[in-house]
Amino acid sequence: MSDKINFNELFEGFQNTPLLWNNSEVYELEQLLINNISTHFSNNYKSKKLRLGKWVENFVSFQLQHDSHIKIIEENLQIKSNKITIGELDLLLLKDKHPIHLEIIYKFYLYDNTNNYANELSHWIGPNKNDALVYKLNKLKEKQLPLLHHPRTRHALEKYPFDINSIKQQVCFKAQLFLPYDDKDLNVSPINTSCVVGWYLNIERISELENFEFYIPEKLEWLCQPKENLNWLPFIEAKNKIDIYITNNRSPLCWLKNENNILQKCFITWW
Secondary structure (H helix, E strand, O other): OOOOOOHHHHHHHOOOOEEEEOOOOOOOOOOOOOOOOOOOOOOOOOOOOHHHHHHHHHHHHHHHOOOOOOEEEEEEEEEEOOOOEEEEEEEEEEEOOOEEEEEEEEEEEOOOOOOHHHHHHHEOOOOOOOOOHHHHHHHHHHOOOOOOOHHEEEHHOOOOOHHHOEEEEEEEEEEEEEEEOOOOOOOOOOOOHHHHEEEEEEHHHHHHOOOOEEEOHHHHHOOOOOOOOOOOOHOOOOOOOHHHHHOOOOOEEEEEOOOOOOOEEEEEEOO
């Protein structure tokens, strides 16, 4: 995909990813329900190498631009103090003329069952153990959303014809979830079970997958659904590539294909 990125496949994968929870069931953070659209994604960023999170922001903006009830006011509004950026508002929009501050998040989390955590949400961690759902939720509650009420933010928003105090705060928090290989029937409530798309397995057990063919997607491709028309690797060749990731404490996402051409998603973890 590095030579020719199919942005419509990325956009489709993003749209088909459910919200991580419904309404405001987690941390009292209210999700903004955005309707999927059938319009092909129009890419205006061909000369830029953007990270996955930035593409997700572009996809949300593209969806909202096709909603007649919504008008986007600002995107990535940087708030500065003495020329130093202290934060950024992802989106400021009007929905039926009511102002909304929207923060956009897209994550990949694995259910860590190797530790006893204080609460159920703490089990969800990033593939490389350097990210966690609870960390992100706390950051939203304590830093990103309160930025709206910072004096510098209020000053930046004075030019708009609406009461700053009337701005509603919502999130668009989507995620792909992966369960342990031996425990795929876990109850993930209050998380949306529709977000579970695969499983993960430690590198020491990778021989259990020797009858599969592998494809190791690039980071942007993580958004996509696996497809058959790819350069699939035999087990030994794939393992050699995976070992390089593992040596660097990185857990690669893999797409697997069995003898019946059934496709699956999984992470191979170093931990």
